[in-house]
Amino acid sequence: MKILYGVQGTGNGHISRARVMAKALGQHQIDVDFLFSGRSPDQYFDMQCFADYQTRNGMTFITDNGRVNIVQTAKKNLMANIFSEIKQLDLSGYDLVLNDFEPVTAWAAKQQHVPSIAISHQAALKYPVPKQGASWFNELLLNRFAPVDISLGCHWHHFGFPILPPFVEVSTSSGDYSHQILVYLPFEDADRIAEFLAPFDQYQFFVYHGLKPLKGMAEHIHWHGFNREGFKQHMSQCGGVIGNAGFELASEAMTLGKKLLVKPLLGQFEQLANVAALQLLAAADSMNTLDVAVLKRWLKSPSPKPIAYPQVGDALVDWLKAGDWHQPESLCHNLWSQVELPENWHKRQ
Secondary structure: OEEEEEEEOOOHHHHHHHHHHHHHHHHOOOEEEEEEEOOOHHHOOOOHHHOOOEEEOOOOOOEOOOEEOHHHHHHHHHHOOHHHHHHHOOOOOOOEEEEEOOHHHHHHHHHHOOOEEEEEOHHHHHOOOOOOOOOHHHHHHHHHOOOOOEEEEEOOOOOOOOOEOOOOOOOOOOOOEEEEEEEEOOOOOHHHHHHHHOOOOOOEEEEEOOOOOOOOOOOOEEEEOOOHHHHHHHHHHEEEEEEOOOHHHHHHHHHHOOEEEEOOOEOOHHHHHHHHHHHHOOOOEEOOOOOHHHHHHHHOOOOOOOOOOOOHHHHHHHHHHHOOOOOOHHHHHHHHOOOOOOHHHHHHO
16 A cells, blocks of 8 residues: 655644654555645754655645734735646555645545545544634635545544544653743744743743744743754643644643643634633633733643543554545544543533
């Protein structure tokens, strides 16, 4: 079996999930090529596990101060040459396309009649799971942005549907330092983040961001560029995580038993849906702005118990090899039977 795996590169969560799958596919000696789209080729980092991966422009979202800029997003994507990229992608050598919300490989597979399977968090949102901010446009986006033959979604809870648990691979905790806080708010203005954290000098904040503050920052704020290994180390030992409401970051925090404070990227339907699920499960606190009062209250809150999600990648590869792709129910049931979810989650589902 030869597979082309298309991955949305706009957010690092899709790439994190692909890393889990790359490891599982490699262990089963399955021939797979990776294609990423949604960001400039020079903006990808720590990509060694994907070998000779390809990139395309694809489609992406433009953000401005923590909110999707609809006008700039439309302008950017109208200028993109995605139709040529779809037409020029030759899938004749592939038996299957795996897809994590990536439009070029999805549409090429549809046009060339190559079987395609979605492995994404977005696919879970096609079910009536907790959501907010839904609209006809969001439903159209979920169904037409990257259309596939079979959809396998993943979520923190199955909510009674054939949904997979999260794909999580985290470093073993190297200690729990409750006054160390990991901050990952890549869509927020750097100076606003530094100002937001400045009053809380009894804590140490480790911030990962693509830009540095122009106005300087307090000594208890430690600023880092994007670095996967450093990020994993701080994730493993921190007492809590402040981030946008991306799926993979929250999944990693839950797996390690880290308390979570999220600020959704406003205008981004997936992140708003994630907040709805987190609130229903009482799994995180949230804020729509960089709210000092919310942060003060959250810093004093206790940490939850870790959730031991199973190795989804290995089970999924076995399922792919078996070839019965239209029957995912047994795969999902077997994986969730290995998970001990928090007791209060059962009461709230």
